[in-house]
Amino acid sequence: MTPALLIIDMQQALCQGSATPLDCSAIIQRINALAKAARAAGAPVIWVQHEDAGELRADTPGWEIAQGHDIDAADHRIRKTTPDAFNRTDLDALLKKHSIDTLIVCGMHTEFCVDTTCRRALALGWPVILAQDAHTSAGNLVLTPAQVIAHHNATLTAISSFGPRVQTWPTQALLRALQPA
Numbered sequence: 001m002t003p004a005l006l007i008i009d010m011q012q013a014l015c016q017g018s019a020t021p022l023d024c025s026a027i028i029q030r031i032n033a034l035a036k037a038a039r040a041a042g043a044p045v046i047w048v049q050h051e052d053a054g055e056l057r058a059d060t061p062g063w064e065i066a067q068g069h070d071i072d073a074a075d076h077r078i079r080k081t082t083p084d085a086f087n088r089t090d091l092d093a094l095l096k097k098h099s100i101d102t103l104i105v106c107g108m109h110t111e112f113c114v115d116t117t118c119r120r121a122l123a124l125g126w127p128v129i130l131a132q133d134a135h136t137s138a139g140n141l142v143l144t145p146a147q148v149i150a151h152h153n154a155t156l157t158a159i160s161s162f163g164p165r166v167q168t169w170p171t172q173a174l175l176r177a178l179q180p181a
Contacts, residue, residue, distance in 0.1 A: 005038040008107030013055035013062030021136040022145035030134040037178040083116035106134035122162035132168035
């Protein structure tokens with residue numbers, strides 16, 4: 001396995017206030033552990049940042065990676081304007097440049113950008129390992145955040161029509177898998 005760690009939309013404006021997603025502090029800690037392990041294994045760490053005309057205007061404090069994250073100067077950054085981290089970005093080219101064969105995905109929001117990016121990755125031929133306890137949601141009017149997360153852990157792994165599949169692994173299993181041999 002030659003993985004890349006894709007960290008989606010863990011931005012300051014999304015990690016504070018009344019819409020703070022479930023267990024945000026613990027998610028940040030798990031993502032930090034995954035990023036550290038990925039770097040030690042020589043796997044690229046890719047931070048995806050959403051841009052819009054509201055709280056996520058590029059280069060504003062709310063757009064920045066959320067406080068508490070450990071970011072390395074060698075990490076990559078991708079700017080996106082849709083829920084799909086591949087749409088109108090150089091993500092696919094970056095993955096090919098590094099000969100990646102598997103994406104490890106974490107971040108937020110589960111039902112929007114994590115879901116859309118996982119599905120697009122499958123459509124483009126990339127197998128995905130979704131860090132089952134390192135993606136989060138603020139929920140919605142119908143489902144609690146925990147229900148959204150559980151639903152997507154189950155639903156994304158059931159998709160078989162693209163060829164490549166989504167697997168869900170807990171962070172601890174991913175940390176073991178990323179350890180250099």
